[in-house]
Amino acid sequence: MPPKFGTSGLRGLVSDLTDGLCAGYVRAFLQVTPHSGQLMIGRDLRPSSERIAAAVAAAAAAEGLTPVDCGALPTPALALAAMEAGAPSVMVTGSHIPADRNGLKFYTANGEITKADEAAILRVYAGETDCPPVEAVEDPEAVPSYRRRYLSYLGRSALSGLRIGVYEHSSVARDLLSETLRFLGAETVSLGRSETFIPVDTEAVDTATRDMLAGWAAEHGLTAIVSTDGDADRPLMADAAGRVIPGDVLGVLTASLIGADTVVTPVSSNTMIELSGRFTRVVRTKIGSPYVIAAMQSAPKSARVAGFEANGGFLLGFAAEGRGGLIAPLATRDAFLPILLPLAECVRRSVGLADLVAALPARATASDRLTGVETEKSLALVELLSTEPEARQVFFDGNGPEAAIDKTDGLRVTFQSGNILHLRPSGNAPELRCYAEAEDTETAAELVQKTLEVAREAIG
Template sequence: MKTVVILDVMQHSGVTFGTSGARGLVSAMTDEVCAAYAAAFLNVIRPSFKVTRIALGMDLRPSSPRIVAACAAALKEQGVQVDFCGALPTPALALYAQNEGIAAIVVTGSHIPFDRNGIKFYRPDGEITKADELAISEAVVQIGQVSGDLPAVNPAALNQFVQRYLDFFPKDAFKGLRLGVYEHSSVARDVLRTILEGLGAEVTSLGRTEQFVPIDTEAVAEIDIQRGKDWSQQYHFDAIISTDGDGDRPLISDETGNWLRGDIVGLICARYLKANKVVVPVSCNTAIELCGEFATVLRTKIGSPYVIAGMQQVASGEADAIVGFEANGGFLVGSRFSRDGSYLAPLPTRDSILPALTVLAAAGSGRVSDLMQGLPARFTASDRLQEFPVASSRQLIETLTSDPEALLRYLAPEDAQPVDCDTTDGLRIRFNNGEIVHLRPSGNAPELRCYCEAGSEARAMQLVQRVLGKIKG
């Protein structure tokens, strides 16, 4: 047995906690590093929970099976039964763990670049908290065996996930719809097709590949923007549905192939479910408040742990209808919902399937683009500078916060003046012309993200390009 100090692991490997789980370069995520994190997670939750079984799952990255095997070896050595659920969407594993009352570990890098991966942890009562992350970081563990074979796959988690949606939506709810599924390397590609066809849709597979594609639903690549339009013209779809790599963030187009913003998708989903309390990160579109449909809107730092904490904060009783969602479209269900005699259980972790299905259901016999009618004319756009060190991002934000001239030079729209500064997460400036510019370091990769909001989609994108262009040089 070997004694491992997690703080030392973090310092020497660079594998550290970001906005959602521990992530790092694949080359740094050695079997020993991954086994140590799994053992540390187990040590942290054991004082509060009786842990005899842990569910494991993974995405389709080539590095994921090896990392799962290392985690499984560490858990078995600690006397824990490994319930291996195979390659499946992160929310499917979370739902299964919730239903079974057990902890879970999913190996996924979500949307981050191919050379990286990650490990996300769930206690028996849901996602770990920031306090849990700190405790894991400070843990000292004993590890021995750090590799081995993968166990046989238990299909129960995938089956429960499919049934969740077939039970909630009416039979043949999507009969007559022609839908494209942009499959790429998403681990949700097959289950998404199963659910859509189970609800009556005619589904066409698009863009399937065995090479990993890091789809970022907040910064859709130009090639994918064009693909959406081309596929729509070629096949005359009612909509195109996709997800990020681990299936917890949706990518949804209208009938023209135009990809919808994730926070607008979340707004449509919350309205369809008739939520009365909404929790979102500070980066989301202000149409959420301006539409006037929710009694409570709480804004948090970016990351699902903060949204989950916010949902717990606003909870007050049986009348609660609580949801959370992020600018990336990931949707969290914080309370039990009913509609037309069917029920939807809480699932307080990001999910891509529910928002995709509710957009289709909300459109009904009309067009997806019609759902934009009646919403406040607020449009968001976002992009990122890749290979931009986190330290550089923080230094830039510190400079902009303390130097009004620098702020005006880099961020201000033409002839506009700042009227409000929000430092909840990064730097979010509202200007006197109503436009918003928000900069923050990514919590998952060396990237600087920029979010802008304006009165038109074209203007919002123009602002993003202008700000990032000035920062880049």
């Protein structure tokens, strides 16, 4: 499958992401994007990212811009630095997908590109282009500026007394996250560092990883375990028992703690958001941060709006005041805020993460995926189930009568039992995603596995 735009930038196999192809897309991006003469560039820790970043820099120079190398850093750190500089930026990352794939995330000086921006890039894209290599200007301030964002907002000692395990794996934020936690007063324990890239999907944490987290929690006597995906725009957090806290639950906690009155989230997120009664307005979108951002931008100017996805990536749409000062809006997914703010609340109230979660309505979610599934086959299955009631009845046999169907993004079926099943082809990888919601985690997980087994047979 050739590289294409999905729910989070341009993605494809590393073998297909040639220097010429990447340069061609970057030149198209710069031709339709306002700039002040420079392009800021970042990358994750994949083996291919440094090579692709060099191609991005060469393309910027060919368009007459100065390429600025921000190095290996979190995606939100690059976006923040670029917005502060009034410059566009490109992050080289495949996020949570395996290392044989990579991608480009594009940002204007105002934040993540929209679907309209993607269409404009595709209109002027002229194919692969050869650009001579260049030496980029280095920017050593992007990472310290991102760390100061949270230190100034939360204030020193906000995490005093906590003992936090940091699952480092190959996250580009592994050192920065530990440093930030320590600056805020926590004690940290390094866990699972790897020099080989490990694809960590915070929305579909596998059983082996869950068991590993529980083992570490017991072995080290931890308050919590924290981590991110590869480019650190999605959080992973487990409580003192090593139980993973779903990303949309972290989103509810973070949005309420920061004082949001309006929440924007995809249709796949937990219906506990509405049931919690913590927000004046909840807006549901298709899956993908561009859709969340577009809906956030459409909110009334007076709204204190925040957005988040089921993967935990959090978008702040207003300036919020904390113990140490203001934190500015950031129109891209962020992993640090939904990690740090709930932990700070635990210190403030002398409670554990499990206590914060227990105060929310008892609705549990689970998700997983079939990998290596051609997108066309996933689309065909979802189309069949969406349009043929009899096929849907056979496919979902055993779940009882339907109560409602939502086709906002894929097929989401609510049953009279209250259980929910949602099938959706991935927008950036050959995968079929399945999401489930039920009254407890075990039921939700069983629903996902059973549904994926049926889907595997149906797809063949």
